[in-house]
Structures are given as C-alpha cells and as structure tokens.
Amino acid sequence: MQLRYWKVRPYVLTAGRTRTRQPLLVHTLVSVPYYDAVFAAGLLPEARSLYEQARRTARSVAELSAVCGISLGVTRVVVDDLAATDRLLVHTDHDNVDFRLLERLRDGLRKLA
C-alpha cells in the first residue's frame, strides 16, 4: 500500500468525534449516488479522496480506508458526514444475518468450490 502523509491531524477532520450517526462496519458498502464535481472540488483533500474513491463502484469502509491511507476511525466519521448530506449512499447492512443472505452466500460459494 502506498503511504500518504496527510497535512492535518486526524482530529481536525473529525472535530474530535469518534462516533458515527449510523453503524459503519468494516464491510459496510458505500457509494456515490450521483457525482458532483463542483462539490468534490470544495471538499478537504481527505474527504475528497474518499468521495472520489467511492465514485466508480461501491466500496467497503475498510477498502476506502486502505486506498486513501486514512485510518479506519477517521474514515468512518468522514464517510458518515458525507452520508448525512446524501453525498454518499450507505448500503445498510443486515445487522442480523438472515437466512436468505446465507442461502445466497452458500449458492455462490458452491460455484467456486
């Protein structure tokens, strides 16, 4: 992974927050519902980097954190902020794994086994 050194401290981006409005798990998928270049240009570099990376395909919070070189905790807070204004779409996870999901996983894995 390419290491990047961001110019500001993490707490500047999060304003000291560590909690998010909605649960964002490491595998929660995030995407950009409609891309707005003007909006992107006005973002802080870190937030912009997350926004751009989620643009093409839905990516998990952990993936975004890794490709942008932003720690998981900061990624969560910034993603949550962008989602609060509908700039990012959070594909809400089943907090409780349901039977139908397991069936789909089983059928998918059988094809690979």
Next chain:
Amino acid sequence: MASASLPDSPLLTSAKIVIAGGFGVGKTTCVGSISEIPPVNTEAWMTAASETVDRLDPGIDKTTTTVAMDFGRLTIGPDLVLYLFGTPGQPRFWPMWDDLCRGAVGALVLADTRDLAASFPAVNYFEQDSDVPFVVCVNLFDGVLHHPLEDVRAALALPARVPLTACDARDPSSVARALLTVVEHAMSRTPRPAAGALAAR
C-alpha cells in the same frame, strides 16, 4: 433527495467472514488465494525492525506478516459482495477483534498442526467472547493431513458442536469449501424465515 431509488445505484449487500487463527497459520494466504483483489492491508508489513517483537519460529520461512488486519473481496452475485477479514495475529491487536467480528456471518479459525497452541487464543475467543458461529480449519501446509481430525479436535478440546475441517489455504477451491462449511454452520444456527416473511422480501 431519494438517492437510494436512483436506478444507477441499486442497493448492494455485503457480508463478512472473519479469518482468524494464531500468528503465522496462513490467514493472509487464505484471504489472498480466493480474493479477487490483492489482499489489502490497512497497515504496513512487518519489517526487520519488528522481528524481536514478533518472533517467528526459526524453522518457518516467512518474511512478512500482517501488522493490522488485511482483507479480500469476493463478488458472489451482482448485488452481493463477500469480504474476508484476516484478524491481526498478535495479541496486542486483540481489541480490534470485537470490531472486526461485528456483523460477521461467521468465522474460520485456521490452525497449524505444527503449532496448535498458536490458535488456542482464537478458539477461546470465539468459544467464550463472541456469538459469531465458527469453524476450525486445519491448514494443510504440505497438502497433507498429518494428524487425524479427531486427534486435532481432542488437542484443541473442541466441543462436538464446533465443526472441524481441513483446507489448503493456497488452493482457492479448497478455501471456498472451507468458507462453505462456515456458511452452512451459520445456517444451522439461523432460524428459517416463515413462508410469509420470505414472500414479503
């Protein structure tokens, strides 16, 4: 704005299986062999500088290890993605486990029969501190099962309700079968939906 209803961004579902086990049992290999993206590591690799902290068995030829978690991605269908998360092996990263396991379908605990003790803490964790269904899997390092699975079960003091299997972490289809065991075990512990509930989806 009703962004969720836009046709170009259908709601996707992601699921997660945690790959756990002791230090050096092959978690990264396991994730890497089946992942469609190169395993992503959220932190750096262990370098020579940390060798005194993270001691590797001198007999085991391993030059890098996972410092934090690494993960892989597997597209199951157009709207379903499975993520595999390898747990950090070293005890000092244990606080991350609860976070990693939240919302997981299940866990695959890898074990190396040359160093079973390395996987004791992981087995303990899933047995006592977590509700995530787990399967223990012997990693066949040379492609050979050196000890009968019943002996491994006894050595790990694994109760009968925990499935025990074996796989070759380098072989994608072998890993897929091990993951299948995890999903089937999770299914056996999940109540089937009522017919009406299924129709409503």
